[in-house]
Every structure is written in C-alpha cells, then in structure tokens.
Amino acid sequence: EPEVTQTPSHQVTQMGQEVILRCVPISNHLYFYWYRQILGQKVEFLVSFYNNEISEKSEIFDDQFSVERPDGSNFTLKIRSTKLEDSAMYFCASSDWDQSGQYFGPGTRLTVT
Amino acid sequence: GENVEQHPSTLSVQEGDSAVIKCTYSDSASNYFPWYKQELGKGPQLIIDIRSNVGEKKDQRIAVTLNKTAKHFSLHITETQPEDSAVYFCAACNVNYGGSQGNLIFGKGTKLSVKP
Numbered sequence: 119e120p121e122v123t124q125t126p127s128h129q130v131t132q133m134g135q136e137v138i139l140r141c142v143p144i145s146n147h148l149y150f151y152w153y154r155q156i157l158g159q160k161v162e163f164l165v166s167f168y169n170n171e172i173s174e175k176s177e178i179f180d181d182q183f184s185v186e187r188p189d190g191s192n193f194t195l196k197i198r199s200t201k202l203e204d205s206a207m208y209f210c211a212s213s214d215w216d217q218s219g220q221y222f223g224p225g226t227r228l229t230v231t
Numbered sequence: 232g233e234n235v236e237q238h239p240s241t242l243s244v245q246e247g248d249s250a251v252i253k254c255t256y257s258d259s260a261s262n263y264f265p266w267y268k269q270e271l272g273k274g275p276q277l278i279i280d281i282r283s284n285v286g287e288k289k290d291q292r293i294a295v296t297l298n299k300t301a302k303h304f305s306l307h308i309t310e311t312q313p314e315d316s317a318v319y320f321c322a323a324c325n326v327n328y329g330g331s332q333g334n335l336i337f338g339k340g341t342k343l344s345v346k347p
Contacts, residue, residue: 122274151334161275161320163334174334209274219265220335222274 120144122223124210130229131200139195139226141210150193151211151220152185154178161209167193200230233258235323237338244311245346252341254321255303261323264297264304265335269318278319279306282326311345318342 123142131137143150152164166173167185184196193212197204207227211220234257244250256264262283267275281288281295281304288295292311297304308315318340324333 153335160339161322161335161337163336166334176334219277219280221277222267224272224274 122210122212122221124208124223124226126226127224128227128229130231133202133230134199137197137200137228139197139208139210139228141193141195141223142191143193143210143212144214144221145191146214147212147221148215149173149213149220150185150187151213152195153209153211153222154206155209155225156206164195164208197228200228202230204228205230233261233323233325233336235321235336235338237321237341239341240339241342241344243344243346246311246313248311250306250308250311250315250343250345252306252319252321252343253303254305254323254338255301256323256336257302258323258325259299259302260325261336263324263326263333264295265322266293266295266306267320267322267337269320269340271317275320308343311343313345313347316343316345 125140150167153161155161163176165175165179182198186194207225209225210223213220237254265280266278268278269275279293279295281297292309294307320340321338322335324335
C-alpha cells in the first residue's frame with residue numbers, strides 16, 4: 119500500500135541553524151501538508167500546498183518557514199533559523215484530488231539544542 | 232476559527248468491551264471529520280472519516296456518528312482488543328470541494344488502553 123515517507127527520522131540541530139525536513143508524498147496525490155506535534159500536545163497545522171503554491175498557512179508558519187516541491191516527488195519544509203520552541207515532531211501528509219483523507223508520514227523528530 | 236474539544240483524555244477498558252470517544256466542534260462550516268490512530272513513535276493513521284451529509288458510518292469494529300445540530304461526533308470501537316491501545320485523535324475541517332482541502336484542526340487526543 120502506498121505511504122508517505124519522511125527523512126530523517128530524527129534531526130538534532132543547534133539553535134540558529136537551518137534545517138530541511140524531507141517528505142515523499144503518495145505518488146498520485148495532489149495536496150501536501152505539514153503539521154507539527156509538540157511532545158504530549160495536539161497535532162497542529164502548519165501549511166498546505168497545492169499546484170506549486172501555498173494554499174493555506176497557520177500563524178505558526180512565519181517567515182522562518184518555507185516549503186518547496188523541488189521535483190516531482192519531494193516536498194520539503196525549511197526552517198531558516200531554528201529556535202528551541204521549534205522542537206517537535208513534524209509530520210508531512212498528502213491527499214488525493216477527491217480529498218478522501220489526509221495520509222500522514224511517520225514524522226521527523228526535530229530537537230533544537 | 233475552528234476549535235475541537237475531545238473527551239475523555241484517557242480511557243481504560245477491558246478487552247472485549249466497547250470504547251467511545253467524543254468530540255465537539257465550533258465551526259458550523261466544518262464538513263469533514265476524520266479519526267486518526269497514533270501508536271507510539273508513529274504518525275497518525277487515518278482509520279475512519281465521515282462527511283456532513285452522513286449521520287453514521289461503520290467499518291467492521293469501528294463506527295463514527297455525527298450530529299450536525301449539536302456539533303458533535305463520536306468514535307465507537309466494539310469488541311476492543313489489546314492492539315487497539317493507542318492515542319486517538321478526532322479532527323474537523325471545511326473541505327472546499329473542487330479546491331484545496333482545508334487544514335485539519337485536531338482534538339487533544341484520547342489515550343486508549345485495552346487491558347487483556
């Protein structure tokens with residue numbers, strides 16, 4: 119069964135450094151999303167992406183964040199200058215044209231020290 | 232904006248019993264309500280969803296009900312098994328059919344423990 123994959127599974131970085139989290143959505147999906155989950159808390163929406171542009175973004179997704187679909191398969195989230203409070207699990211998700219559900223990847227645990 | 236409340240935060244049942252998790256939402260424009268199961272160290276797994284034009288949906292041991300008037304929806308798991316133990320999240324969004332899917336607003340989760 120097709121699934122969303124994410125790399126790396128765990129990223130440790132120092133405050134102020136840039137990180138890029140990578141995702142490979144399900145191949146025929148058209149909508150892509152990033153969510154984050156701070157330890158023990160609810161999953162929070164960051165951004166949605168469709169037709170090579172951002173569709174929606176939350177207040178969390180400020181100028182330090184950016185997304186890109188550099189080729190036909192990858193979808194990336196970049197954090198330019200990480201802060202301690204960026205430490206969280208970051209989930210990528212994708213959905214099909216008929217919006218029959220968002221399917222999540224296994225997540226990348228980002229630890230900012 | 233949308234706000235989703237989920238109860239209870241923890242639920243412990245004996246194997247074979249039923250489990251019910253309830254969620255309420257605030258935005259009457261929300262029209263899509265998925266449920267996710269999250270096992271330790273893994274991403275949320277979509278287990279069932281319901282759209283606002285349907286009152287109930289069932290898939291084997293799991294079912295979801297939706298009351299649009301009261302703005303609440305519930306997950307029902309029957310004949311629970313130890314492997315049902317996980318954190319369950321409800322979510323709501325306004326899907327713009329023909330356009331981009333709305334972002335999911337999640338509840339805080341329910342930790343379900345099924346004791347053998």
